[in-house]
Amino acid sequence: MMKYRILLVIAFILVAFQPEVALAQDWPDGLEIMKRIDRNMVSENQVVESTMIVHGRRSSRTITSRGYMISDEKSFSEYLSPPREKGTKMLKLEDKLWIYSPSTNRVIQIAGHMLRQSVMGSDLSYEDFTEAEELEEAYSCTVVGEEQVRDRPAYIVELIAKKDDLAYAKRKVWVDSERWIALREERFARSGKLLKTTDITEVFKVQDRWYPKHMIFKDVLKKGKGTEFIIDSIQFDQDIPEHLFTKAALRK
Amino acid sequence: MVILKLAYRNLKGAGIRTWLNIFVLSIAFLAIVYLKGMYNGMQDQSIRISEDTDKGSGQYWCEIYDPYDPLSLPDAHDVIPAVFDPLREAGVMTPVMFYQGAIYPDNRMKNVMLRGADHTQTVMNMPTSKMNVEADGYLPVMLGQRMAKSINVEKGDVFTMQWRDGNGAYDARDAKVVHIMVTDNSTIDVGSVWMDLALLQDITRLENQATMMVVDKSYTGELPEANWSYHSLFDLTADIRNMVEMKSSGGSIFYGVLMALALLAVFDTQVLSIWRRRKEMGTLMALGMTRMTLIKLFTLEGSMYGIFAAILATLYGAPLLYLNNMKGLTMPMDIDNFGMVLPQTLYPEYSVALVVGTIVTVMITVTITSFIPVRKLARLKPTDALRGKMS
Numbered sequence A: 001m002m003k004y005r006i007l008l009v010i011a012f013i014l015v016a017f018q019p020e021v022a023l024a025q026d027w028p029d030g031l032e033i034m035k036r037i038d039r040n041m042v043s044e045n046q047v048v049e050s051t052m053i054v055h056g057r058r059s060s061r062t063i064t065s066r067g068y069m070i071s072d073e074k075s076f077s078e079y080l081s082p083p084r085e086k087g088t089k090m091l092k093l094e095d096k097l098w099i100y101s102p103s104t105n106r107v108i109q110i111a112g113h114m115l116r117q118s119v120m121g122s123d124l125s126y127e128d129f130t131e132a133e134e135l136e137e138a139y140s141c142t143v144v145g146e147e148q149v150r151d152r153p154a155y156i157v158e159l160i161a162k163k164d165d166l167a168y169a170k171r172k173v174w175v176d177s178e179r180w181i182a183l184r185e186e187r188f189a190r191s192g193k194l195l196k197t198t199d200i201t202e203v204f205k206v207q208d209r210w211y212p213k214h215m216i217f218k219d220v221l222k223k224g225k226g227t228e229f230i231i232d233s234i235q236f237d238q239d240i241p242e243h244l245f246t247k248a249a250l251r252k
Numbered sequence B: 001m002v003i004l005k006l007a008y009r010n011l012k013g014a015g016i017r018t019w020l021n022i023f024v025l026s027i028a029f030l031a032i033v034y035l036k037g038m039y040n041g042m043q044d045q046s047i048r049i050s051e052d053t054d055k056g057s058g059q060y061w062c063e064i065y066d067p068y069d070p071l072s073l074p075d076a077h078d079v080i081p082a083v084f085d086p087l088r089e090a091g092v093m094t095p096v097m098f099y100q101g102a103i104y105p106d107n108r109m110k111n112v113m114l115r116g117a118d119h120t121q122t123v124m125n126m127p128t129s130k131m132n133v134e135a136d137g138y139l140p141v142m143l144g145q146r147m148a149k150s151i152n153v154e155k156g157d158v159f160t161m162q163w164r165d166g167n168g169a170y171d172a173r174d175a176k177v178v179h180i181m182v183t184d185n186s187t188i189d190v191g192s193v194w195m196d197l198a199l200l201q202d203i204t205r206l207e208n209q210a211t212m213m214v215v216d217k218s219y220t221g222e223l224p225e226a227n228w229s230y231h232s233l234f235d236l237t238a239d240i241r242n243m244v245e246m247k248s249s250g251g252s253i254f255y256g257v258l259m260a261l262a263l264l265a266v267f268d269t270q271v272l273s274i275w276r277r278r279k280e281m282g283t284l285m286a287l288g289m290t291r292m293t294l295i296k297l298f299t300l301e302g303s304m305y306g307i308f309a310a311i312l313a314t315l316y317g318a319p320l321l322y323l324n325n326m327k328g329l330t331m332p333m334d335i336d337n338f339g340m341v342l343p344q345t346l347y348p349e350y351s352v353a354l355v356v357g358t359i360v361t362v363m364i365t366v367t368i369t370s371f372i373p374v375r376k377l378a379r380l381k382p383t384d385a386l387r388g389k390m391s
Helices: A002-017 A019-026 A030-041 A112-116 A126-130 B002-014 B016-055 B070-075 B082-089 B145-151 B197-203 B238-276 B278-286 B291-327 B352-379 B382-386
Strands: A045-055 A060-070 A074-081 A089-093 A096-101 A106-109 A139-149 A152-161 A170-176 A182-188 A194-206 A209-219 A227-236 B058-061 B093-104 B110-117 B139-144 B158-164 B170-181 B192-196 B212-215 B229-232
Touching: A030 A139, A030 A152, A030 A170, A030 A209, A112 A126, A139 A170, A152 A182, A194 A227, B002 B016, B002 B291, B016 B238, B016 B291, B016 B352, B070 B093, B082 B093, B082 B212, B093 B197, B110 B197, B139 B145, B139 B197, B145 B170, B170 B192, B192 B197, B238 B278, B238 B291, B238 B352, B278 B291, B278 B382, B291 B352
Parallel strands: B110 B192, B139 B170
Antiparallel strands: A045 A060, A045 A227, A060 A074, A074 A089, A089 A096, A096 A106, A139 A152, A152 A170, A170 A182, A182 A194, A194 A209, A209 A227, B058 B212, B058 B229, B093 B110, B093 B158, B093 B212, B139 B192, B158 B170
């Protein structure tokens, strides 16, 4: 009788402290989850108006911009405010990035150590803009748990890079299990050190898709409150002229 | 000989006016020697420091490396050619790798150049052996004193280091400062984090790769042929020479102004002499002195200012320059802003050629300056001169 009790206690501890193991069979496939996320996020193209709030040590700056994106390969964005940044444009073609500053009337390619510089003092680096990875293809996705994130049920999906040449060796994504949208993401270095986090604190529905409305990016290695990113408006599958994705368009 | 004695007596007779001219000229003379000596010293010291700590007798660069092209830096590494192995084993050549990264001291990001050097190397005068220590599981790194000061870290401090490995994947580890290097060479200090080459190759997954090979400064043997480009010390220090030349040109304006002031004094004295000594000139001509001898006499008087100035400058300047040569000139400001290799204390270098060259230059300019106002004596009539008139 005593033996049974001990076994029962051990079984209870296993279930209580390793729910992932106990309930693993109920979780959907990690790849399937990523595909469902893509259905929300991926479109032929997007036109986005957004606001970025950069929290500095003493004050915060608000920067608005309009961006045009065709898949992950091409993007063109123009800063609309504040007046100091107005007219600054950024062009990304695959892994190359150019920036145009109206004050100098020059187009410069952002490369080398400049890619690590922060964009407008935010927690985002230029390098973050050049990353273009199909998550489901590049990573092996495994559901490792379930958790409530800001009162929403979420699966924890662990993404391990399939190849050595991916920017992040490991990612961890908390996915809303009803709306199929990421609520939180952590990106890790090859050594396992946490580098960056993204918290999606508000989502909204656009054209039958759930899409992030308010995000907070944080470079964990840096001090600070992170950078807020708010999607003011988004339109999918628009007619975007191809000439926008040329260096000549930066000076116009 | 007569005019020499006469010129000397005339100068002596002029009293304080002569000594003032000589003193002003001697200051200009000394300033030229001092400044030129400082620039010579600056150039020689900079080249010597570069040779000793960084450049050796030359460097082999991998194909992509171009220090003037920041876009080339992320890919500026390649497998070390086997042809270098004999010289590496003989200890006269050592590999160095540059790799871009970032550090986060006090959670603030700073872009840095991760530099890897073999901890056993003796080619570069750097305490690389200090990097070969156990650092409690952290990456052991060495910083220069300027870098440590700029990021406010000391020996034993830990900060996070981030980089993208050879495949492009982000990696980050905590690094511990195991040694603070004191060096006169700011180019291997500012913005650099040094670590053992094997460790840098390991964390970047770039096995047996390097950016350059540095050849020992004492090596005079044959250099191997390789697909890496060879750059001699002379090529590598062209920047230093150009910089010193540029600064020297700037300095020449200063001593040009000084010389102009001194020569103006000589010129004025000559003009005044001719005006005040008309009757004396007439008497000399009446006694049989030709116009040409008269011109020689007055020109010689002017030139003697130069001779006496050189003697005076030697008398009070030699001890000053000697003292300066011994103690050097400690720069009161952060000389790293000069953008070149410079020691904190500059020692001038005075050569015989420098001193003789300066004496000759000063003598020629003083003679010409003395001659210009004297030219009009060629038309002087002795009768007019005796009456105190200039024709």
